[in-house]
Amino acid sequence: MDNITASELAGFGVGTLLLCATIAAPKIDAFISASQRSSLGMCKRCGNLRMIACSRCRGVGLIKEGEMLGSNLIDDMYESLGGEGSKVRSISCTYCQARGHFSCPDCSKPTSV
Ligand SMILES: [Zn+2]
Numbered sequence: 001m002d003n004i005t006a007s008e009l010a011g012f013g014v015g016t017l018l019l020c021a022t023i024a025a026p027k028i029d030a031f032i033s034a035s036q037r038s039s040l041g042m043c044k045r046c047g048n049l050r051m052i053a054c055s056r057c058r059g060v061g062l063i064k065e066g067e068m069l070g071s072n073l074i075d076d077m078y079e080s081l082g083g084e085g086s087k088v089r090s091i092s093c094t095y096c097q098a099r100g101h102f103s104c105p106d107c108s109k110p111t112s113v
């Protein structure tokens with residue numbers, strides 16, 4: 001009974017490697033796509049779409065009330081107050097004024113339209 005066995009060590013190493021890869025993958029992907037876009041002469045932020053999807057409502061412009069709290073608490077509340085029942089209510093996204101997107105700050109400069 002002395003050291004860790006080779007298989008244990010290998011398992012640990014692979015686990016760490018997988019963890020690192022999982023964490024690093026989105027960053028690497030974002031970096032590559034950004035450099036690709038700039039090499040193509042496209043906007044780094046929006047890829048020439050001239051808009052950026054709202055992260056709060058995911059580009060829809062509406063937010064389901066349940067999603068805001070991560071539960072159906074408000075739904076239950078409305079139901080008990082004689083509201084619209086168990087229907088999920090949607091409210092306008094205040095973050096993007098219900099547009100679902102913002103104009104890209106890099107593309108929407110007054111001079112270039
Ligand atoms: Zn842009």
Ligand SMILES: [Zn+2]
Binds near residue numbers: 057060094099
């Ligand atoms: Zn929004």
